[in-house]
Amino acid sequence: MDWTYWLFGTLQWSDFPPKKDLIATFAASLVILAPIAVAVILTVTKRWTWIWKEWLTSLDHKKIGVMYCVLAAAMLVRALIEAGLMRTQQAMANVGSPVIGADHFGELFSTHGTIMIFFVVMPFISGLINFVMPLQIGARDLTFPFLNAASLWLTAAGAMLVNASLVVGKFSTGGWSGYPPFTELAFSPGEGVNYWIWALTLTGIGTTLTGINFAVTLYKERAPGMHLMRMPLFCWTALSTSILMIFALPPLTVATAMLALDRYAGFHFFTNGAGGNMMLYANLFWLFGHPEVYILILPAFGVWSEVISTFSGKKLYGYTSLVVATISIAVLSFTVWLHHFFTMGQSANVNAVFGIATMLIGIPTGVKVYDWLLTMYRGRIRFTPPLLFSITFLFCFVVGGLTGVLLANAPVDFAVHNSLFLVAHFHNMLIPGTLFAMIAGYMYWFPKVFGFRLDERWGTISWFLWSAGFLLAFMPLYALGLMGAMRRTSMFTDPHYTPYLMIALGGAGMILCGLAALGVQLFVSIRRREQMRVPVGDPWDGHSLEWWSSAPPPEWNFARIPQVDGTEAFTAMKRNGQPYVAQPENYEDICLPANTGIPVMIGVAGGLCAFALTWYIWWLAVVMLVAMWALVVWRSWQGEPMKEFPAELVRKHTEEWLEKARAAKPVDRFAESEPVNLGLADPIR
């Protein structure tokens, strides 16, 4: 017994599958089989070298961006299935036939929330910013490419740790916010909360570093003439989000570290008694948690600004207003954290102050909504799938805004705090607000990333399913919340709730179909990619610099760094000069950071270290911690190895691209979705 503890910590045979119930066993087998399937495919197609050299070891911001999005998509599938399972459980349990136990339900709402926030939306945001932002500011890479890759692999390690909990042992049942004292050893012994702590720690470190990387890039790498007030709005939102990441993630890391000290070293920061106080945790957590909400929504606002302006064929209305609104939201987001616990017993005046601060955020947010409406006004609107998503967003988001102001009102919050009304509210903000923006951004930038457009018919079907599914799944929850139905309840026993729970279940089913439609869209588009190619790179008549490159762009992004004279740099180029005229004779050699496997190894070591800590396997934790440190030292010795793209290669690629541009027929906006669209835009006149 003793030696097994030294070797394997608290791991026991019984922690491995098969699990207690069939659904959990099935989930565990998926987690085991999926990587095996991927490995088999890679072996059969002889692509191991390819994936290692082209992807895993790449420091190219575009590839790192794509890998972030792939991670997010994979985790989205898991978290959506979990949501469907929870809806099924609540609907069926209320009519007397529960499908899972209360303990399993507790794990589900905890993993669903943790994954959606930290391993779906955050990586998706990091992915989109990674890909788009350097192209938009006319840069060749982020300032710290190695750090960028290390952040990706730390985040991936965190996601894998959450997935490991499906196979080995259990996850926390403390929700995504992990409130002590419930998450203390006294009430949650075992590995569950440990999994949650270390998964968040890994991604917390990764995200802080990403924030620093993005902010420095935006400050230091802009093309000549790209003043801050000439940046595309997506870059402004990326900058605000990065600053929020830098300042908001540390409180989370501190809070989880303190909770870890409580659990591992007998401290009493948040325990009941011995001087502990969970109020400290609530403040620290929401000091992170509220800015986090805006970390999630601001880049989405950036996406909406790009999508709405492009598909309205019009300049963004109120650029300055939008920038001011973005910054105001970012600043105010640090002043409202207490509205997450109006019910903790502070005085009425304190509640009122934080309630008013919360409503203040509604002002710049409302301004943004009308800025987008006015961007469409006097435009020429094309109902492409990204724009359709933005319409659902605008309608639903203001409803979420209304319920947000309701929740900011302390007396109303007393009535609906912890209820399904709250659950409906934040899903109302995060699904149409953030997730739809991620989907719209994916469809909008996909042609730039892979060189071909996505099928619009399946995109429209997916939009319909997602929009209708969202409304059906969450509007009933508002009503249920007002009827006194509380969140995290595994089992209601009130016949009044049945119709609402059934409608919500139907909505969840539609959302899952919407996800499937996205999969079909991707499949169909890959099969028909030859008819959807846009090699010239500007399929939507875009406004900003990312559209001024071939699709997909070369690794060096721009053969020459452009000179910028105003906002919407690419529109100006298309009007004033010829963006596709031959470039100067003197091409230069371009140096970019060479591939390296060290970030992957740091991720693997970090993941194993976290796993070891979760199960108290101390020797492994120490070894892996030393390994991470050694890898960083090793990298420091290497300096920064570069790879060179000779001028001749750059010239060849550029001239091929320009040749395609000259050969292509300019396509007007009516023929945008036809095969004739090769990515050379003929603007509406």
Place this chain on the structure above:
Amino acid sequence: MSCAAGAKRVLGAASVFLLSGCAQWPAQGLFAAAGPAAELQREQFLIVTVLVALVILPLFIGLPWVLWRYRLRGGRGPFRPDWDFSWIMEILIWGIPVIIVAVLGVTLWHSANKADPYRPIATAGPPPIEVQAVALDWKWLFIYPKQGVASVGQLVVPAGREVALSITADGPMASIIVPRLGGQIYAMAGMTTQLHLLTDHEGDYRGMNTQYTGTGFDQQHFTYSAVSPVQFSTWLAHARGAPALDAARYDALVKPSKPDQPMQFSSPASQLFQRIIAKYHVPGDTLGALPPPSAVSANKATEAH
């Protein structure tokens, strides 16, 4: 004439349908408020909704209009691709929300104070009944110190008489609410919070814990029974005949369980509520020894208040 009568009948049927629909859905919630605290919450809900609707209605009208008039295929509106600013619009889209938030802010300042759960509701009438609530896994213990009884899963009060709850937890943090009457406020170990509830209408109201405290949290319900004075006396007499809530019985209650029937106890141990709080302030202490008053007063939530 017959046409008007027909219209009247249709309208009547529709309103009956709507009313019955409306009457049904909020069966136990905020919209079936039965006491002043919940009524205030409902009133705030409606005020905020109407005021915010002023900001969102223009979008609901404007967006379909813009989408139709400025669509690529067949839209009749003028195309101005470079139009990107208007002072009038700026003033409207910043100004109107500022005014509405200002109005909402003033409203909130007053209502937050009026709805403060620490503040007694009734200004006249008999003094409130003092009850001490303890959140346990997974049940609510109510101690009536003046009446010398205690109950689990049942808060019995004469209708029209205000209840002043002092709340703590002996376990993970919980949160107490009676949706039709008011709330909610957290229950935290080693600390006291307060909540005032009042209803004039006799009846049973569902109360619950809203904060996840483990697998049984969703069954941590209780019934708030507003009864006639006679029934209250009967209930008290009945409870006084029940077993005494001594340290041993309390320790049994602390263990996680989901009792399906309400329980009554007589003569709760002296200063039981204070001792439940104090055991988190004196290292190694259990219910056995009553700590000095100085330690008892260190209940932080009340101090912070």
